[in-house]
Amino acid sequence: MRKVKFIKPQEQYIPSYWETFDTVAKERKYLAMNEAFPFESTVEFIKDAIIKGFPHLFIIDLENDKCVGWCDVSPKTETIGYLGMGILPEYRGRGIGSNALKQIIDLSKSYGYKKIELDVLKSNSRAIHVYKSLGFAEINTVTGGFVWQDNLVKEDVLQMELHLTY
Numbered sequence: 028m029r030k031v032k033f034i035k036p037q038e039q040y041i042p043s044y045w046e047t048f049d050t051v052a053k054e055r056k057y058l059a060m061n062e063a064f065p066f067e068s069t070v071e072f073i074k075d076a077i078i079k080g081f082p083h084l085f086i087i088d089l090e091n092d093k094c095v096g097w098c099d100v101s102p103k104t105e106t107i108g109y110l111g112m113g114i115l116p117e118y119r120g121r122g123i124g125s126n127a128l129k130q131i132i133d134l135s136k137s138y139g140y141k142k143i144e145l146d147v148l149k150s151n152s153r154a155i156h157v158y159k160s161l162g163f164a165e166i167n168t169v170t171g172g173f174v175w176q177d178n179l180v181k182e183d184v185l186q187m188e189l190h191l192t193y
Contacts, residue, residue: 029088029089029090029118030088030089030090031086031087031088031089031095031096031118031123032086032087032089033084033085033086033087033098033126033127033130034084034085034087035077035083035084035085036073036076036077036083036084036085037077037085038073038074038077040085040087040093040094041069041070041073042066043093043094043095044069044073044085044094044097045063045066045069046063047093047094047095047096047097047113047115048063048064048069048097048113049062049063050115050116051113051114051115052113054116056148056150056151057113057148057151057154058113059146076099076101080138081099081100081101081102081138082099082100082108082131082134082135082137082138082140083097083098083099083100083101083131084097084098084099084127084130084131084134085097086098086114086118086123086127088118095114095115095118096112096113096114096115096118096123096124096127097111097112097113098110098111098112098124098127098128098130098131099111099112099131100131100134100135100138100140100143103144106139106140106141106142107140107141107142107143107144108135108138108140108142108143108144109143109144109145110131110143110144110145111145112124112127112128112131114127124154124157125157125160125161128157128158128161129161132161132189132191135191136191140191141190141191142188142189142190142191143163143188143189143191144186144187144188145158145163145186145187145188146169146184146185146186146187147184147185147187148182148183148184148185149168149182149183149184149185150182155185155187158187158189159187161189162189163187163188163189164187164188164189165185165186165187166186166187166188167185167186168183168184168185168186169183169184169186170183171183
């Protein structure tokens with residue numbers, strides 16, 4: 028079993044982060060897109076997150092020193108953050124996502140967020156279970172959800188939130 032560490036984003040890991048994001052997006056099960064954002068805009072996004080100290084984490088495989096997942100909370104408003112995360116398939120089911128989420132919740136509190144919001148495909152029962160176990164509550168279901176342009180699959184989206192207490 029490969030070991031991982033959780034770190035704040037660093038520029039050296041942007042290429043492997045981008046590849047990981049693209050891999051997860053191409054699964055067409057977890058993200059609202061079929062491929063990663065263009066590499067150049069990804070570099071800008073991560074550099075901005077580093078400069079502004081956003082609560083973002085990269086999940087780094089210690090053996091190959093590559094980013095194999097991420098968990099981040101980006102600003103929606105000054106006091107509300109929006110959660111995004113993804114992990115390569117071979118690293119799932121080992122508690123890595125739960126561990127990353129616990130850390131990102133603490134980082135979000137330190138950053139000053141009062142609430143974290145997220146959208147999750149209703150079919151992603153494993154993620155929903157993890158979110159609920161960490162205190163996230165369902166607040167709405169959007170029917171018709173995300174549409175994958177190339178195969179016209181519509182999914183309902185569950186909206187959840189976590190109020191951060193201090």
